[in-house]
Amino acid sequence: MSVAAVILAAGSGSRFNGDDPDATPGAKLLVLVKGHPVLTWAIVPALAAGLDEVAVVGGAADLRAVVPESVTLLQNDDWPLGLATSLKVGLDWCSAQGHDRAVIGLGDMPGLAPEAWRAVATESEGPIVFATYQGKRGHPVRLDAAIWSMLPSRGDEGARTLARAHPELVREVACVGATHDIDTPEDLQRWS
Numbered sequence: 001m002s003v004a005a006v007i008l009a010a011g012s013g014s015r016f017n018g019d020d021p022d023a024t025p026g027a028k029l030l031v032l033v034k035g036h037p038v039l040t041w042a043i044v045p046a047l048a049a050g051l052d053e054v055a056v057v058g059g060a061a062d063l064r065a066v067v068p069e070s071v072t073l074l075q076n077d078d079w080p081l082g083l084a085t086s087l088k089v090g091l092d093w094c095s096a097q098g099h100d101r102a103v104i105g106l107g108d109m110p111g112l113a114p115e116a117w118r119a120v121a122t123e124s125e126g127p128i129v130f131a132t133y134q135g136k137r138g139h140p141v142r143l144d145a146a147i148w149s150m151l152p153s154r155g156d157e158g159a160r161t162l163a164r165a166h167p168e169l170v171r172e173v174a175c176v177g178a179t180h181d182i183d184t185p186e187d188l189q190r191w192s
Helices: 038-048 083-097 114-122 145-150 160-165 185-191
Strands: 003-009 053-058 072-075 101-106 128-133 136-144 170-174
Touching: 003 038, 003 083, 003 114, 038 053, 038 101, 038 114, 053 083, 072 083, 083 101, 083 145, 101 114, 114 128, 114 136, 128 160, 136 145
Parallel strands: 003 053, 003 101, 053 072, 128 170
Antiparallel strands: 101 136, 128 136
């Protein structure tokens, strides 16, 4: 069973930038925290999990200087059409690479533990597997190849729509730690 980690990092970060017309799209992923960009804090645990490959799906921001050579950087030119377009780019790459499973994380969700990536990747049941933290679903989320064609190709939802429509496909894995979603400068301040 071949498993890839896919980190979605294509959005503009409009909530982070607020009403600033001069803000650089995607800039929140490049903000330095403890000497490293936010995106780096999302990539490092995925690499440490030891999955077969790691890819980052970029779009709004130029991420070439941040993504290490050991990670494949994919480009989603349709990123304004929503998160689902980035998921499709990542899953199309997984299919081309011959992966059977994709474990999905978010570039603005730094600090997921490598153990969470591994726990979700290795769960034996279900084609959709959510990490849970204190009983709440979070990331990463594993998606098996059998359901990739059932996922939306546009909009801001990935597997949630399918999971709601087909709860019988879903499994959950309790993980230690917490997910920190960086949507605003205040979120960044709390996390750092």
